Amino acid sequence: MLDANIVTASLLFIVWFILIWPTIKSSQPDPVSMVISLLYLFLNLILLITIQILLFNENKKIHDLPLILFVVGFFFQILGDMVYSYHVVTPTLIYKWLFSALFATNSIFLILAAASISNKVNLGLRNKIDRYMTNHPDNHNWISFLPLILVLGSYGLLIITKPDVALIWGVGVIIILVVLRQIILFNDANKAKREQEIAKKMLKKSLKEKEFLLREIHHRVKNNLQVILSLLSLQSQNLVDDLDQELFMESQYQIRSMALIHEKLYESDNISSINFSDYLETLLDSLIHNSDYNSSQISYELDVEEIELNIETSVPCGLILNELVFNFLKHSFMPDTEGKIIIRMHKESDQYLLNIAFKGSGNFVTESLMQGKTNLGLNLVDVLVKQLDGSLKISHDKGTVYKIVFKELEYNPRIYH
8 A cells, every 4th residue: 555655656756857847947937826836736646645545444434446436536637737737837739638638537537436436336456456466476576666666766866857845855755655664564574473473373272272172082982982892791791692792792893993093093193193003013912812812822923014094094994904803713713723813014106005814724714705695794894995995805825815905095074164
């Protein structure tokens, strides 16, 4: 806003003192008439600057369009006053026609401005200018030097002409405006810096609060799942049928694998993902510990990169591992024998390669997964692999090997605006 006023005043002063003032001064007009003429010109200039200030005011009650028309109209009015002052000294037909045309143009714009007040048209000029400056920072840097360039031009007038009182006053006004502009810019910069620091502190505080709440949510989810586990354990004591007990036990393993993920998220520095290698080791220890076998009978080997998986991906992955290991322990591992679980997981490009190998006595039933037989655990593995948009291959090489290829799932927002 101040830049626009400086540019307007500087241009009018330069035009006046280069084109108009030398001729008027050489004619030696009546001092009183000259003062009145100049006062009229300067009052129009002050009025023009006042309207420009109002135009860029965010709290104005008048809409943009009439103010823009008023600014353009008064600009033509001031140009007409300059030409008229020149015509008074050296009257010619072309000058008379020119100032008449400028005055007529001024009247047209003022009439349009008055007529547009009732239309309530708001162009959002300030927002558009701010948006343009943001999108075109190079142009903004160049425009910011325009007032300084005009001040240098005003100084040039003092150098190439014989300075008189009017010229000195004109240049002085421009210099005062530029100094005022620099003071305002300095204050605005300090204010913006303070506001930015306050906003940064508030953002950090908000992020800490959200992080605390998310950790608390994960902690409570884990506790709720533990309560469900306890309820299932109590209910399973009343079961007589072995198949029902096995189903209850399998459900407990599934819930425990999900509770473990929320526990890891609660303990993790990054509350949106977990270290999957650490999770795998804890999960295997838990599965073996809660089985009918001891660590001397069952061993495992992990070759897993330091991989961070989000909750969207780690839950189905954990359930897949839980189901496969549970089925191995229950259906493919014979008592008084030794077995081994080998898990390898690596990342190639944007895909994860997960190999799960089981070695031991018995033949781990894999055909049911391929043929769609009614085995809840293996059917669940098939569903979970599809949920990961992955693929599953099964081979038998000194045991049973599952090769799963998948990509990390992206977070899917639950709330849509």
